[in-house]
Amino acid sequence: MSDxxxxxxxxxxxxxxxxxxxxxxxxxxxxxxxxxxxxxPVAVGGSxxxxxxxxxxxxxxxxxxxxxxxxVTAKRQCPDLIFVKPRFEVYKAISxxxxxxxxxxxxxxxxxxxxxxxxxxxxxxxxxxxxRDVARRIREKIKSETGLNASAGISYNKFLAKLASxxxxxxxxFVISPEMGPAFVETxxxxxxxxxxxxxxxxxxxxxxFTGLDIRxxxxxxxxxxxxxxxxxxxxxxxxxxERPVRANRIRKSIxxxxxxxxxxxxxDALAAELKPLVDKVWRHCEATGNRGRTVTLKxxxxxxxxxxxxxxxxxxxxxxxxxxRLACGLLEIEMPLPKRVRLLGVSLSSLQDGNDAEPQLTxxx
Numbered sequence: 001m002s003d004x005x006x007x008x009x010x011x012x013x014x015x016x017x018x019x020x021x022x023x024x025x026x027x028x029x030x031x032x033x034x035x036x037x038x039x040x041p042v043a044v045g046g047s048x049x050x051x052x053x054x055x056x057x058x059x060x061x062x063x064x065x066x067x068x069x070x071x072v073t074a075k076r077q078c079p080d081l082i083f084v085k086p087r088f089e090v091y092k093a094i095s096x097x098x099x100x101x102x103x104x105x106x107x108x109x110x111x112x113x114x115x116x117x118x119x120x121x122x123x124x125x126x127x128x129x130x131x132r133d134v135a136r137r138i139r140e141k142i143k144s145e146t147g148l149n150a151s152a153g154i155s156y157n158k159f160l161a162k163l164a165s166x167x168x169x170x171x172x173x174f175v176i177s178p179e180m181g182p183a184f185v186e187t188x189x190x191x192x193x194x195x196x197x198x199x200x201x202x203x204x205x206x207x208x209x210f211t212g213l214d215i216r217x218x219x220x221x222x223x224x225x226x227x228x229x230x231x232x233x234x235x236x237x238x239x240x241x242x243e244r245p246v247r248a249n250r251i252r253k254s255i256x257x258x259x260x261x262x263x264x265x266x267x268x269d270a271l272a273a274e275l276k277p278l279v280d281k282v283w284r285h286c287e288a289t290g291n292r293g294r295t296v297t298l299k300x301x302x303x304x305x306x307x308x309x310x311x312x313x314x315x316x317x318x319x320x321x322x323x324x325x326r327l328a329c330g331l332l333e334i335e336m337p338l339p340k341r342v343r344l345l346g347v348s349l350s351s352l353q354d355g356n357d358a359e360p361q362l363t364x365x366x
Contacts, residue, residue, distance in 0.1 A: 256348030
């Protein structure tokens with residue numbers, strides 16, 4: 001990317017955006033702090049039957065182990081896998097250290113989690129002309145101060161910067177210039193697009209959309225008709241266009257998860273069973289970010305698409321996963337017997353406090 005003062009057709013300067021992503025962050029911290037783990041397949045998370053992998057080292061990833069995978073599955077795929085209990089206070093402290101390094105270069109920082117963030121360095125505090133050099137200095141300082149590796153993507157918008165950071169992992173960086181952007185996207189499988197999950201990718205494939213070029217060949221009307229309010233976003237990113245600004249200090253208001261059932265349900269036991277993985281997912285994110293909340297909300301969508309929500313606030317932040325499940329199940333129990341069968345359940349935690357102090361709102365689908 002020629003990081004010069006190139007201008008677009010509307011005479012506004014091309015933005016310089018960096019996406020920094022720590023490499024296998026939790027697992028790398030554990031390998032750094034325990035030399036016996038270096039070079040070995042490591043999973044951060046619980047090894048119990050209902051445990052889940054929070055992070056996997058690159059040695060474990062070679063066996064197909066990945067985050068959010070059930071621990072029993074991970075162990076089956078990698079019999080020599082070493083499980084390490086997470087130390088979120090340590091990860092949070094290192095994340096703050098990394099954030100301070102970012103702040104030496106720009107105040108425009110949008111954290112996505114403890115281990116990744118967007119930085120707008122169009123005007124950077126050290127007057128470094130090339131964004132690639134800013135990224136290199138940040139990565140070098142992270143390495144020297146924490147002993148950990150970071151990868152970086154550099155581009156003229158957030159979508160492409162995030163794509164670029166995956167391109168040379170681990171411990172690398174990649175630039176997608178304005179000249180490269182549209183061509184880079186057109187060969188990309190839709191499942192690799194940030195923001196397109198497995199369900200949306202499957203729907204796109206069913207419509208004959210397999211690559212960025214396939215999306216680019218569609219009209220905006222077609223994309224809106226088939227993908228609702230997300231249609232315009234997909235339409236423009238397939239052209240390498242993403243106007244979203246890097247937004248500093250966005251405060252997360254809630255964290256939630258929801259799932260749509262393959263068949264409608266009405267029995268309490270069946271619905272309570274479906275709540276468990278939702279609670280797991282919400283609590284995993286709470287632990288990863290250090291966020292805690294006081295208000296639990298249950299979302300119920302009936303078979304006729306009517307939606308109701310029920311909430312309960314407690315005096316102190318929800319202290320653990322089991323308490324979150326108990327509160328969510330309590331809200332469900334109050335509604336029994338339900339007037340209609342249910343097609344979707346959701347659980348969210350709001351009135352968030354502390355933790356990662358600049359997080360966007362997030363809903364996690366299952």
